[in-house]
């Protein structure tokens with residue numbers, strides 16, 4: 001999950017799989033162009049694209065087999081450091097030993113496709129020292145965030161010590177530890193482990209608020225039920241049964257206060273919806289929702305998200321052959337990859353060959369029980385705010 005709901009989600013990156021058609025005369029020319037560059041230092045930016053193109057068309061096997069080409073690849077990798085292209089090259093050419101560069105990208109774009117892809121490569125690497133150092137460094141929060149978006153269960157093993165081990169804890173700011181809680185909540189195992197800590201009385205007080213917000217919104221019913229018991233939603237909780245819809249519709253609200261409720265962390269609307277450019281782009285944008293839905297439908301969409309799931313926003317669970325699980329919205333379904341957008345806005349591009357099975361969830365990703373995170377009057381304020389969001 002991203003650091004703050006108020007933070008605008010960053011623009012999508014160009015991060016598409018490169019084409020690799022068969023070798024032809026044209027590629028020979030590109031290849032020659034690549035060779036002539038190798039001597040020149042550094043690579044002029046305008047030639048970089050040509051070189052990447054030539055190398056990619058040749059493919060990893062040919063490039064690794066030829067020392068000159070391997071050298072050219074090395075230069076290209078150096079020249080793209082810190083960019084999404086860097087990650088793409090490391091992945092395409094299966095280059096080892098680039099963890100430091102990958103960690104840079106993960107820290108820079110923790111919720112973007114490039115950062116998530118970088119984090120996946122890092123978790124798959126055996127360079128434990130680099131990961132340990134990164135999780136103790138100044139970018140630890142962003143790295144923890146990128147790990148949470150990977151769907152790779154190995155992330156849990158790295159994140160859990162950030163909130164448990166007393167020694168490690170001393171080195172971590174509250175921002176890092178809170179991010180670790182958010183990221184852990186993205187894994188069933190992570191959520192279960194945090195509840196176990198709470199049961200054992202080992203969850204530190206300064207993390208309880210975040211843990212409560214996150215664990216009360218997880219998608220695993222037993223864990224959610226336990227969270228409700230052990231870490232009930234924070235202050236503002238509305239535990240009285242709601243009046244029937246017809247009564248709710250008669251109440252008057254304050255749209256300006258509703259706007260504040262929408263942005264409040266424990267309510268969480270802005271963690272999944274954009275309104276006029278603010279919030280995270282995950283669920284449908286709500287900038288004109290007052291034109292689309294009346295007050296009655298707005299109440300219903302909050303009280304019972306499962307009643308009518310908006311087209312294109314159905315949730316999917318994708319099980320990978322290695323046992324990992326990714327949960328989110330399918331945003332593209334191409335020949336080679338399946339792109340899944342995770343809560344928090346990151347896109348996880350999965351190789352279809354690695355997928356074991358995908359199942360459409362019957363329930364919405366939008367959590368139930370959100371009305372319980374605020375007093376009744378504020379629910380009405382929130383609906384009046386949404387109703388005021390009209391097409392200009």
Ligand code: HEC
Nearest residue numbers: 267268269272283284301305308309310313364365366370
């Ligand atoms: C975890 C992410 C998440 C959170 C948190 C969340 N939503 Fe949603 N919301 C969604 C998704 C995904 C959809 C589309 C699927 C569906 O309709 O159930 C949706 C749908 C909606 C819709 C219907 C939109 C339409 O175009 O029909 C409304 C209204 C809405 N949400 C309001 C809210 C409000 C208000 C809050 C805070 C109280 C909130 N949401 C919190 C993810 C979320």
